[in-house]
Amino acid sequence: MHIIDWLIVGAYLVWIVYDGLRRTTGASAVEGYFLANRSLPWWAVGLTVMATQMSAITLVGTTGQGYADGMRFVQFYFGLPLAMIILSLTLVPFFYRAKVYTAYEYLEHRFDVRTRTLASLLFLLSRGLQAGVIIAAPAVILSIVLGFDLTLTIVGIGLPTTIYTMFGGVQAVTWTDVKQMVVIVVGVSAAVVSLVLGLPDGVGVGDALSVAGAAGRLGTIDFRFDLNETYTFWSGLIGGLFLMLGYFGCDQSQVQRYLTAKSVDAGRHSLMMSAFVKIPLQALILLTGVLVFAFYLFQTPPMLFNPVHESEVRASARAAEYTALDAEFQAALEAREVAARDAVAARSIGDATAVASARAAFVERQQGVTAIREQATSLVREVTGDTLYTDVNYVFPTFVTTQLPVGLVGLIIAAIFAAAMSSIAAELNSLSTATVIDVYRRHLRTDATDRHYLRVSKMVTGFWGVFTSIVAVYAANLGSLIEVVNRFGSFFYGSLLGVFILAVGTRRATAPGALWGLVGGMAAVIYVAATSSISYLWLNVVGALAVFVVGMVVSFIWPSTTADL
Template identity: 65%
Template sequence: MHPVDWFIIALYLGWIIWTGVQHTRGSKEIEGYFLGHRSNPWWAVGLSVMATQLSAITMVGTTGQGYMDGLRFVQFYFGLPLAMVILSVTAVPFFHRAKVYTAYEYLERRFDVKTRTLTSALFLLSRGLSCGTIISAPAVILSIIMGWNLTLTVLLIGIPTAIYTMLGGVQAVTWTDVKQMYIIIFGLMAVAIALVLGLPGDVSVGDALRVAGATGRMQAFDFRFTLSETYTFWSGLIGGLFLMLSYFGCDQSQVQRYLTARSEDEASSSLYMSAYWKIPLQVLVLLIGVLVFVFYLFNEPPMLFNPVHEARVKQSALAGRYADAEQRFSAAFATRRVAARALASADDAPARASAETTFLDSDAALRAVRKDATALVQEVTGDRTYRDVNYVFPTFVTTHLPIGLIGIVLAAIMAAAMSSIAAELNALATTTVIDFYRRLLKPDAPDAHYLTVSRIATGAWGVFTCIVALFATNLGSLIEVVNRFGSFFYGSILGVFMLAMLTRRASGTGAFVGLIGGMTLVGSVAVLRPDISFLWHNVIGAFGVVVVGLLVSLVVPVTPPASDSIA
């Protein structure tokens, strides 16, 4: 990589760190450190929430998803606007009036300490796993650029971020996110322009997208109702609704954001920002992935996007078979490029239909060669789950973007990742200290003591998430991995809050047993019915907790707590 790109990355990261340090004032008290004295404006909270979502996971995993599957992943977010409206009139007033540090404090007021503790523990496990996946995204990029060991790159990203989070607080995270949001959008738009300019002079954007549409990549809607397909209109609207309700309404990493807002109205406005802008931004990211696919129709891509695994195969006993596959791949690409040009220039329906058939046949032939090459990697490495979807976008950035723009895009990815990681670690530390340490071990210590413990907890979670990151890159599309982790827990956690907020008949024992029952049900479905998409786990878990919780509450009725509502 050119020294100019390194200078841009260093300059930007230095600027971000300086910004974070500037906003650590006022973090000497526990409320300032965790909630920023509840003083942030709605637009800053909204941008912070969106910056966390538009992390390196989005820029690496979602673009790779768009490259492989097209726009259909956007259906995953169809339930988000409705979720934002529901949460604005339910969760936001509940938590703001409660003056809590974590969402799970409310569960003790409504139920009991065991329900609060179990729910907090499930959050810590799910968010710890997801945070590890967030670290793995930029680690993939550095491992490609520098040829470094993946373990080293994970530590280089995770450890400094953990140290930065230990020193800062939620204010530093929020205002850093605000600046990063602008950089992320600029980087995405710059890549989109570079992709368009990289098309052949005689192929327009419309023609290129028509070729992509022939493969189904421009299809954004699938109205089939099936539990086995992850990305359909109905799975996104129903399963996605339950996932988003849990993520934004019950996940401390998000609840903590709008608890920093100055008022209920401003907290609600921050959620509406995501409701309005999340889907258009997601379409932009996926469209960039589609444009990368189109770019590689006319510019030969690598047969494998992960050079480390490619090198291992070339140094193995299967090197001869791999060399033969490379020759077949180059020939198949040349055939597909001709077919793509013919389809792009076809000007009437009969010619377009004939050209489309030829193109799809050549595309299938190219994919068959890639499949053979992937099988060789799996045979050499012993990893039967190997996919290189997460390496597509980084490969394009580092091999085809001009000097300077590479640095800008990588700086945006790195900074977005570090900000997202910092936010997650801050939420993990908050829950660890408030829901476990202060509640169960040392309830009467001064703020200075809790801040010290918070920093220790942040460091411990940083180590844990680095370990998770080492395994996450081989689990498939990173954007799918992080949502698969979350969906295993989110529905059941949402079910507990549904019991708490929607009915007075649920008892503490009912909620506790219901939570265990919901998790057991989701685990059973995941093992016994792997054909059911993970998005439906959110629905299954939520209703499982509610049904089991209400049934147990009939046997063990409610014992009125000191207060079962929030004034």
């Protein structure tokens, strides 16, 4: 990168850290450190709710998803508005009026300490894994930009973020998230403008999107009911609903956000803000990926977007094979560009027959490019041994660093970097809260002072920082990062949601029923995931239903609310 870009990145990060620490008033007590004394305005809480979920994964994984698969991923969020309405009417007032630090404290009030502890441990495991993916996303970018080792880059991100979180508190995290959201929107908007301006003369936005649509990149809604297909209307509406209910209603990283609000209504407003802003914002980010695809129809893209793996293949015994593939790829690109321009010309004429013929020719050329790229990807997997390698995570950072002008590169890299650090801080803060409140203070040291718990919280934050950095080393090579984080969550969220349905939805559920329901739900998810090809979104439904059914059966057989097993 140019020195100006580095200065922008450095200045932004210094400003974010300084401003975050400057706002840590009231963080000298446990309630101030974890919940900002329940004093934050609804709009700030709403922005931090979205920022915690988005992180750098949104810019890296979702844009890559849009480039490779089009707009279909937006269906994933179709259940979000309904989930937010349900949570605003149910769990938000329950949690807020109970004056709890964590969502799982409420389970002890309703059932017993064992149910609370098991639910909290499931959260710690799932969120610890997902936080590792959040670190991996910007590490992928920086390893490309700087040419550094990926593991060292992960340590470089995780270590300062962990230190910052140990001293920041939730109030600092919140106000950092507010700035993060502004910078993300500005950065994405600037990228979209650059993509539009980068189209060749005679090719308008409508023309580019029309050609991209011929390649299937604008297909948004799929009404097929197929349990093995991840992105359909029904999987998003039903499976996505259960996932969003589990994530926003049972995951401490989100519950802690709206517990910092001034009132129940403020907490509700923060969720409704996310409900109606998230889908348009997600569509914009996916569209950015589609525009990157359209941009590279008229510009020469690399055969592989990961230069590190490309270098490894070129240095291997199969370099000649790769060189031959690259020559085929360049010829296929030239043919595809001609076909794309023909499709644009036919569209300008308005002859339906000519348009259909030109689009068909373009689709054939696009299939040729895709086939060669798949061969190159297979070659990379064989040479490097990275059997899970995919180009998705490298598309947008490669575009940013090779195609955007000086200054804008720094802005977008700063946005991704700061977004990751801010989200990681929120995750680490929630992991520390659950560990200290649900485990340490509840089981190990029940009568210590506020100062002692605050000191332990900072030490626990350090532990989770190390753990998530280790996870990040492996997560970077697991495929599309946006899918990885949702796959991790889907193994846990349905079961956690199920136990809260038992807690809030019926008075007949007992403590033994809730405990064994939670165990049964996790067992059902593991069994279904291991023995079927069902899409991960439906695992949320499986977990929630299994917990409810097992919990109600056990409650009927074992009506006692005591803690006896």
